[in-house]
Amino acid sequence: MPGPRAATPQAEPRRPRIAAAERERMIVDAAIGFFAEEGFSGQTRQLAQSLGISHSVLYRHFPGKQELIATVCTELFERRWREEWIEILRDPAVSLEERLLRFYQEAGTLLLAPEWMRIAVMTGLSGAATPSGLSSLLQDRIIHPLADAIQAEGSDRPLPRNIAEERAWALHGRVFYLGARGAIWRGATPRSQDEALAVAIAGFCRGARALAQAET
Template identity: 35%
Template structure:
C-alpha cells in the first residue's frame, strides 16, 4: 500500500506566534491600539486590538488588565511622548519676545502633531472620550497656555504672581484650538502648506497679543 507523501510546504505547519520580550510585546499592542483607535475612535474593542497585534485577547489582558489601562498607554504614546523637551527651553527663553518664542514653538509643535494619527485621536477624544480629552486639556494648559499668559504678563509689566484665571485662558484656547482645527482642515483637503501654516500661526498669535494688550490690567 503506497504511503501518503508528506508535505514540506510552509502552509502545512501551524503558524507560530512571534517570540517577543515583554517590553516589545507591550509596545506592539500599544502600536496596534493607536492604529485602531485612530480609525474607529476609542470605541474600538480590545478584541480587535488583539487581532491587529496578532495575539489573543487573554494575552492582551496580561499586559493591560482593562481597556482603560490600554487607553492610558495610547494617550501617553500619542500625547505625552510626542512632547519635545527642547520646546520648554524655547518657551522660557526671555531673550526673545513672547510672540517670537511662541511662533517658533508652534511651528515645531505643528510639525509634530499635524500628522494623521495624532489629529484623528485628538478629534475622537474631543468628541467621544471626555476622560482622555481631560488629560490632554490639563497638559496643554500647564505646558503651553498658562506659560503663554504668564510670559505675556511679564512682557507687559504685569505682576505674574496672581493665579491664571479661566477667563484668561479663553483666548489662548481659541488660539491653540484654532490651530489644531486648521490642521484638520488641511488634512481633509490634502493641502499641507508650510508657508500657509506659518502665516496662520503668526495671525493667531497677533490676535492674542492685541487682546492681551487691551486687557492688560489684572483681574480684580
C-alpha cells in the first residue's frame, strides 16, 4: 500500500515547459479576460483549465488569488496606459473636437474595452479600497488633461478651473456610460461605438461652443 501522498505517475504525455516570466505574462493575460467574464469569485481551477495547466501552477507564480487579482489591476490600470495619449490633447494645431475624438479613440482601445470597464467596476463593488492606480489614472491622466484642454479653449476669457473640470466629468461620464451599456449590461448600443463616440464628442463641443458664444 502506498504512503498517504504517493503521486502515482499517470499518463500525461506532454508537458510543455515555459519560462517563468513568459508563463506569468500568459497567466495575467488570461486572468484579465477570465475575471472580467466570471467576476473575482471565478475559480482559480477554471482559470488554469482555460490555460491548459493545472491550478497549482498559479500558486507557484503568485502567492495567492488576491495577489493575482492585484497584478491584473496593476496591468490594466497602470502598465497598459500610454502616456503619449495625453499628448494628443495638447496639440495646438488641432481643433478641440478633433483632439478629444482622437484621444478617446486611442485611449478608448483600453478604457472602453469590456475587460477594462468590467474589472474597473468590480474593484469598486468588491468592497476593498479602490486601487490607487485606478484613481490616479482617472484623475491625473484623464480628468485633469481633459480639463486643461477644455479650459484653454475659452479664447478671450479663460474658463474657471472648477467649471472646466465639471465639463470634463460630464464628458467622461457620457463616454463611460456609453461603454458601460455595452460592456456591463451588454445592451446593443444603437450605433457602432466609434460612431457613438463621435456623436457624443461633437455634441459636447457644439454645446460648449454655443455656451461660450451665449455668455459673451
